[in-house]
Every structure is written in structure tokens, then in C-alpha cells.
Amino acid sequence: MKRSVSNELWYKMVQSGSKLNLFIGINAIVFVIIGLLTVVEFLFTRETPLANWITVHISVPPYLPALLYKFWTPFTYMFAHRELFHFFFNMLWLYWLGRIFEDFLNSRQFTFTYLAGGLSGAFLFILFYNIFPAFKDTLEFSLPLIGASASVMAIVVATATLLPDYALRLLFFGDVKLKYLAIVYVLLDIIGIAGMNAGGSIAHLGGALLGFVFIKQLQAGHDWSKIFLRKKRLKVIRNNKTPASTNAVPDQEVIDNILDKISKSGYESLTKKEKEQLFKASNKG
Secondary structure, eight states: OOOOOOHHHHIIIIOOOOOHHHHHHHHHHHHHHHHHHHHHHHHHHHHOOOHHHHEEEEBBBBSSHHHTTTTTTHHHGGGGGSHHHHHHHHHHHHHHHHHHHHHHSSSHHHHHHHHHHHHHHHHHHHHHHHHHHHHHHHHHGOOOOSSSSHHHHHHHHHHHSSTOOOOOEEETTTEEEEHEEEEEEHHHHHHHHSSSTTTHHHHHHHHHHHHHHHHHHHHHHOOOOGSSSSSOOOOOOOOOOOOOOOOOOOOOOHHHHHHHHHHHGGGGOOHHHHHHHHHHTOOOO
């Protein structure tokens, strides 16, 4: 039986098990609701008071007295957008890099990186606006922070840290390795601190830092995403058999061959074994 469009979208968002689809879906729903409300208000009154009120109450203010009464906003802002291109490009990058992330890591780790990246972005935004003189004079009237950019940046940098030599084919640029892509984005955001969207650039850097540190800690054997796991009782089972090691890290020649294959035919051309070998190599040291 054929699914309807709404059932198909619901399946992809909720029942597929992909947190990438879930978070893109939440962002899309919030964007469409606020957008439609804005249009309706504009057509009847030429003003958008309710849409603006909702936006103010889901975006992060840098002014601490205002934040005190909107303490939930560091969580809500990362799922909301008002501008079409802001929403479109954030979701596009989240989809591209999120697919690679989910191929190598699990949905729990994706959820942690997205949420923690957003929180880190909000924290750095608030911190900068409250300690640096450049922002203090206009702090009370500064624009609030809204959008998934910090969370997306966390996913981008985490993926680039995990698979630095993985290449994406970009229009006009050809194949670009993720490590160079991430470096360019970070440098642009550092420069952007003195620009028109200083708050957004600062938040991006907070997300990027979280993504980088999370993967480095994961490779060192510390999975921060396990805070989402419920504690289970340990059960001791005696087993006298010594299983063969399945965690051996493949040598550099094998990894180079896999990366060459990705560059020529794309990631989808890899076998399951090759994906596992690449994942093991990324966790080495």
C-alpha cells in the first residue's frame, strides 16, 4: 500500500530512527509555522506582533536580566529560523554532513553533538557579549540569537575531525577535504566577530569547539554522549574462550586505498567492512 506524502514525511522524521531527519523536521515545522503566521498577520494588519513575540521568546538574549526570564531559550533557539536562506543553508549543511556523521557514529552521539553544540554556541555568545567592551555598551539592546547554525557547525567540525581526509565535491571548487572546509569556516567566523553578525559568528565558534573536543575525547575513549544512557546493572559472565581481536586498527596503506576510493567513487561505494576499517582508523590515538 502506498503511503501518503504526510505519512511518508512522518515516517522519515519519527519512525526511521534517524535523529538527523528528526531535527531537520523539527526545524522545518517551526520555520513553516512562524512563516505562515507572519504572512497571515501581514495580510490583515501589515504588522506581525504575534510572530515577533514568538521569535523573541524562543531566541537567546545576551542581556543576563532578560535571560533570567527566558532560561529555556538556549534550548529553543537552535530549532528556529526567521529568514529563508538562513534556514535553507543550515538544513542543507546539516543534511550533507549529518549523513556522513550517522554513517560512522550512532544516533545518540549525533543528538549529543547537535544539542551540546547549540548550548555551547549560546554560552559563548552570552559570555562574549558580557565580558568584552565592544558589546557592553549596547548589551541591553543587542539582537538575540536564533538559528541552528551553532549546532550545524558542531556537526560539521565533528565530522571533519573524525574524517579529515573525506572529500566533498563542491560546485566551482571540485573535491574539497573536510578538514580544509572546517578550517575555512572557522577562520571566516573569527573574522566575522568584527562584522554585522558578530553574535552568529561567536555562536558558530562555540559549536565548532564542542564538535572538535567531542570527537577528540571520543577517540581517546571518552564518549560524552553516554550521559543519555540509563545506568544498567553489570552482569558477570564467565567465558574461558579467548576471542580473536576484532578491534585491530588497519594499517595506513589500507586507509589510503579507502580514501582514494572515496575520492573517485564517493562514500556510498565503500563496503561495510571498509566503512568499519575507516571508523577504527579514526578512533586510533
